Amino acid sequence: MKKYFLLSFVLLCFSMFTSCKQEKVQPNIVVILCDDLGYGDLSTFGHPVIETPNLDELAEKGMKFTNCYSAAPVCSPSRAGLLTGRSPNKAGVYDFIPSPKKSPDCRDLVHLQAHEQTIPAMLKKAGYATCLSGKWHCSSRFNSDAQPKPGYFGFDHWFSTHNNAAPSHHNPNNFVRNGKKVGEIEGFSCQIVANEAMQWLKDKKNDKPFYLQVCFHEPHEPIASPKNLVKKYLPQAENENQAEYFANVENMDKAAGSLIKFLEENYGDNTLVFFTSDNGPETLNRYSRATHSYGSPGKLKGMKLWTNEAGFRVPGILCWLGKSTFNGTTDAIVSSLDLLPTFAELSGAELPKRTLDGESITSLINTGKKERIKPLIWAFYDAINEERVAMRVDDWKIMCRLKTDTAYIGHIHNLYEGNEKLVKEAKMVDFELFNMKSDMSETENVAQKYPEVFKSMKQKFESEYAALLEESHIWKR
CATH class of the missing domain: 3.30.1120 (Arylsulfatase, C-terminal domain)
Structure with a gap:
């Protein structure tokens, strides 16, 4: 009897040890960031026409955030804030970063500076492999030795454009891979970006956990979409340009879906996926090339570049593949600034030694409850x-x-x-x-x-x- 009790006790302790060890396994982390996707542009967020089944399913399996905020109502500062967990103003990124052209207000100097501490750099120190695929837009002198490149901030592999895919989403020719220009690539930007991310994972020669940041150009102008999808939306659209916008969002959903399916099949035991947008939707015809900008703010006031809600209140979805978390819709206030401290807590990485403006949402992920301390x-x-x-x-x-x-x-x-x-x-x-x-x-x-x-x-x-x-x-x- 004593031997049986002792054996049972040993097995119980081993089981508890194994369970604790498994709990401490670092998760793979994937951030999918859209460009100018409005609060109301996904069907799961209420769009009456656009079909986004893959992201709808991701939200159904995980968490949908109805109070999710970006760090700014425009691209460059939003991205700087996401990477650093701090207000982009502290990094000196106040507005979108144009190509270098000397100006009295020193705008040509603006870039994410070398002293900034980022998510990929933090996770790399904690043993992660890291990759950026898609839009960068955090420097005025892209791919120049005059300013730090994405690799400087912790990305082992980067495949990026300075700003928009050019000349459009179709057959873009302005991608750079690890400092080398790639030339024209056949296909649509969103799938090109997703394919690069999946190929990097296939080629990865180690078993390190990974941080993957996938930055789609869609649905930012200049928009281009598959003809079959445009044709699908023509009967429901005001005109062909609107149909092309609707198709553009669905095409992005298809690319996201291919990536999510790959992750489920190959890393479905422990991969956290967070989907969001850099800011709200562009205003139709705000500038000469914004002819397809039919993005929806939903019920929110304003658009991109506004400090009213539609400028920076964006879709937010989190799904932790292979792990049971809170499931459903939450109105808890979350921000892209929260990603860095959250990923630090989940990975065991050491936080940067500076005051952050975001805060960890780990308790929200686990229980669906969190009291926010820091204002946005x-x-x-x-x-x-x-x-x-x-x-x-x-x-x-x-x-x-x-x-x-x-x-x-x-x-x-x-x-x-x-x-x-x-x-x-x-x-x-x-x-x-x-x-x-x-x-x-x-x-x-x-x-x-x-x-x-x-x-x-x-x-x-x-x-x-x-x-x-x-x-x-x-x-x-």
């Missing part, structure tokens, strides 16, 4: 709407304009020596308060209706913005 704040000085600064705390969002003694500040692309004083001395004025739980469309300013809430939010807003300004990078030539 955006200062986007080139906003189309008049309110340049916004903050979200729990059910509340507060916004304001910025004014000097004589006038409201105009559109600013970059903070540099010449406008530092102007921006830092501008006063926060014309506050608006919205209850996001009851009014996601921002239709009613409730500052007077809830004076105590407004007073508290205004105080915190002023404090948080002052702290952000203090750490904002100022460019100098």
